[in-house]
Amino acid sequence: MYNFRTLVRFEYKKLFKRKAVWLLLPLLVTFSVLSVVVPSFSTAISNSETGQTCTMYEMQQTQRRESAAIKGRLIDDSLLEEMRTALDSDKILENGLPASIRYDGIRSFILSSVGDLLKIEDVSQFTGSADELYALRTEAIKENWAEDGLTKGEQQFLSEKEDSLEIPFSYGYSGSYDMVASSMITVSAMLSFLIAVCLSSVFSSEHTGKTDQLILCSRFGKAPVYLAKLFTGITFSLAASLVMLLSVFVPSFLMYGTEGSDVPIQALVPLASWDMTMGEAVLILSGLCLAASVIQCCAALFFSERFKSGIPAMGILLGVLLLTGFLNIPGSYRIASQIWEFMPLNLVSPGGTIHNDRLVPFFGTYLTSWQAGPILYLLLCILLLTAGYRVYSRWQAGGR
Amino acid sequence: MxxxxxxxxxxxxxxxxxxxxxxxxxxxxxxxxxxxxxxxxxxxxxxxxxxxxxxxxxxxxxxxxxxxxxxxxLGYLPQDFGYYPDFTGMDFLMYMASLKGLRKGDARYRSRELLSLVGLEGQEKNRIKTYSGGMKQRLGIAQALLNRxxxxxxxxxxxxxxxxxxxxxxxxxxxxxxxxxxxxxxxxxxxxxxxxxxxxxxxxxxxxxxxxxxxVRGNLEEFYLEQFDERRDDIEKKRAGKEETHHV
The missing domain is CATH 3.40.50.300 (P-loop containing nucleotide triphosphate hydrolases)
Structure with missing residues (x-):
């Protein structure tokens, strides 16, 4: 009888017999944990007036503690006034940090909203009211839409989203979610590397090891083995993604707490028009990270079978990873730029997803990049796996 | 059949x-x-x-x-028999048995039976990469016989x-x-x-x-060699040489 579980067990056995797999996974998990922890302790901040020095971690913890006092308050005239008063004051906390650190989140929100538009680098240069702040934010958003070449339909769709937002926004500390969101690119890059190294020989090793002829002339050597390899590759990618995500989530939550999941996404991306919380945004990015690992797995499996060698398969995946890291297509090339944003490394970044206003028309409505991305990936996966099965089942033993 | x-x-x-x-x-x-x-x-x-x-x-x-x-x-032993170097002999047969659709219990029993039949009993827990050429070939024969x-x-x-x-x-x-x-x-x-x-x-x-x-009537090897043109001359020369020796 056809026993899928046994076939999968042996595929996992073959996979984990490779040293690269059980060496690389813990190595990358460690690297991922360190990428969250180390920057907070390796950077020191000193106060020139008091001479006191503290680490980035101490500063973040102070900000977390202090900002609890303004948690849930609306970013309105009263809060802006409080912030300005604190900035003007010379009050110093026990650890030597300025008392105005409580308002760092507000400062960051203002600068990210209108900094580019007003060409200001310090929040003290903005002296307007809350209404002016939000009006300028809307102006900055519309300027972005124009730069991105959005159609009238897209602008209308986004305007409706913008109108549905509760303005003024409420403030809340969300350090751990900020950290997780900004670590997504690192996690995704490491996952791409892991998948390229570990999965590009799933099919090719059968050809190089000459076990292909034994498998393909056995009763369940065609579709069942293909499916078992596929299942192994996809579950391995998903499990590796979850482990890597945990390696960012756990230290972030331990260091910066779990509070902030209900904070509006505008705290991280002020010009976003989505009615979304930080928790939802991080969940979306995590989902995209899983989807990205599945598409990369399918590509690795396809190229592994197509080229009958792990090297070209690995080369293509790593090449795409490097290219995505280095190449940035300007928004003025609308189509090319929008397609490029769907590359796995771009899609999992907050800038490529939450900050991306470019939409995909879909049966009379529009899909956001995080909605269209998984659909596109699903179609690509089906295409790659169907093509892969054609190549696999039609393999010929000649020419040896 | x-x-x-x-x-x-x-x-x-x-x-x-x-x-x-x-x-x-x-x-x-x-x-x-x-x-x-x-x-x-x-x-x-x-x-x-x-x-x-x-x-x-x-x-x-x-x-x-x-x-x-x-x-x-079908049971097949290819000329260039491929194997998984890090698998043990038993693992390899169990994997091949799952490809051939044997139930787990039957697969284990049949694998042990075949390992004994090809003289690999006692070696089933060793990795294939430690086997000699002859042992690998015998393992190949065993896998071909798994599904009777x-x-x-x-x-x-x-x-x-x-x-x-x-x-x-x-x-x-x-x-x-x-x-x-x-x-x-x-x-x-x-x-x-x-x-x-x-x-x-x-x-x-x-x-x-x-x-x-x-x-074939007689020596198969000679008959076999006779069937190949490139060898025929050699055989005739050999025969001629033998006859000459007898004459001497």
């Missing part, structure tokens, strides 16, 4: 590897003899369904070679076996051949001389002899 091969042809660029071979093989051991490059392996790969012929068909009791039920009754195949195709099965192992192998094949179709290819005449019920000779992709060992 019959393997039916009908006008099977395979061409690689400008070389015809197998040229319109037609055969009907019933139960018994069938020895396929031919020099290197004669087309034995190509023919066997087409019989096992891992090489598509340019024309012609292969079927077993009406089942086409491309069907799953055909593969279910009705059609057993063995491509150069005795390569790497020592004389004692060859004798044991011959006995095993002879026994299997009583109830099943066994096709055994080799270029070593003595491998098939004693056990083959039927001898098939192939040269340049063409079947040049199809008959029983009795039809």
């Amino acid at each position: 019959e393997l039916y091969i009908d006008r099977l042809t395979k061409q690689y660029k400008n070389k015809i590897a197998v040229d319109r071979v037609s055969l009907r093989l019933g139960s018994g051991v069938h020895g396929l003899l031919g020099a290197n490059g004669a087309g034995k392996t190509t023919l066997m790969r087409m019989i096992c369904g891992i090489l598509k012929p340019d024309s012609g068909t292969v079927s077993f009791d009406g089942m086409d070679v491309s069907r799953e039920d055909y593969r279910a009754i 195949p009705k059609l057993l195709v063995l491509d150069e099965p005795t390569a790497g076996l020592d004389p004692k192992e060859r004798v044991r192998f011959r006995d095993l094949i002879e026994q299997i051949g009583r109830e099943n179709v066994v096709l055994l290819s080799t270029h070593i005449v003595s491998d098939v001389e004693q056990i083959a019920d039927r001898i098939l000779m192939i040269r340049d992709g063409r079947l040049i002899f199809d008959g029983s060992a009795d039809e």
Whole structure:
């Protein structure tokens, strides 16, 4: 009888017999944990007036503690006034940090909203009211839409989203979610590397090891083995993604707490028009990270079978990873730029997803990049796996 | 029980590897003899369904070679037998058994039985990469027999076996051949001389002899060499040399 579980067990056995797999996974998990922890302790901040020095971690913890006092308050005239008063004051906390650190989140929100538009680098240069702040934010958003070449339909769709937002926004500390969101690119890059190294020989090793002829002339050597390899590759990618995500989530939550999941996404991306919380945004990015690992797995499996060698398969995946890291297509090339944003490394970044206003028309409505991305990936996966099965089942033993 | 091969042809660029071979093989051991490059392996790969012929068909009791039920009754030992170096002998057989659809309990019992049959008992927990060439070949023979195949195709099965192992192998094949179709290819005449019920000779992709060992009347090796043009002159020279020696 056809026993899928046994076939999968042996595929996992073959996979984990490779040293690269059980060496690389813990190595990358460690690297991922360190990428969250180390920057907070390796950077020191000193106060020139008091001479006191503290680490980035101490500063973040102070900000977390202090900002609890303004948690849930609306970013309105009263809060802006409080912030300005604190900035003007010379009050110093026990650890030597300025008392105005409580308002760092507000400062960051203002600068990210209108900094580019007003060409200001310090929040003290903005002296307007809350209404002016939000009006300028809307102006900055519309300027972005124009730069991105959005159609009238897209602008209308986004305007409706913008109108549905509760303005003024409420403030809340969300350090751990900020950290997780900004670590997504690192996690995704490491996952791409892991998948390229570990999965590009799933099919090719059968050809190089000459076990292909034994498998393909056995009763369940065609579709069942293909499916078992596929299942192994996809579950391995998903499990590796979850482990890597945990390696960012756990230290972030331990260091910066779990509070902030209900904070509006505008705290991280002020010009976003989505009615979304930080928790939802991080969940979306995590989902995209899983989807990205599945598409990369399918590509690795396809190229592994197509080229009958792990090297070209690995080369293509790593090449795409490097290219995505280095190449940035300007928004003025609308189509090319929008397609490029769907590359796995771009899609999992907050800038490529939450900050991306470019939409995909879909049966009379529009899909956001995080909605269209998984659909596109699903179609690509089906295409790659169907093509892969054609190549696999039609393999010929000649020419040896 | 019959393997039916009908006008099977395979061409690689400008070389015809197998040229319109037609055969009907019933139960018994069938020895396929031919020099290197004669087309034995190509023919066997087409019989096992891992090489598509340019024309012609292969079927077993009406089942086409491309069907799953055909593969279910097939046992195959390729000439260049591949294995997983880090698997133990038992793991390898258990994996092959799962590919052939054996239940876990049956697979374990059958694997132990075959390991004993091929003289690998006590070695089942060792990694294959630690096996000698002969041990690997015996493991290959064991995997081919896992599903008690009705059609057993063995491509150069005795390569790497020592004389004692060859004798044991011959006995095993002879026994299997009583109830099943066994096709055994080799270029070593003595491998098939004693056990083959039927001898098939192939040269340049063409079947040049199809008959029983009795039809050869005498020395099979000599008869085999006579069938090949490039060797015929050598044999005649040898014969002439012997006669001259006798005269002297």
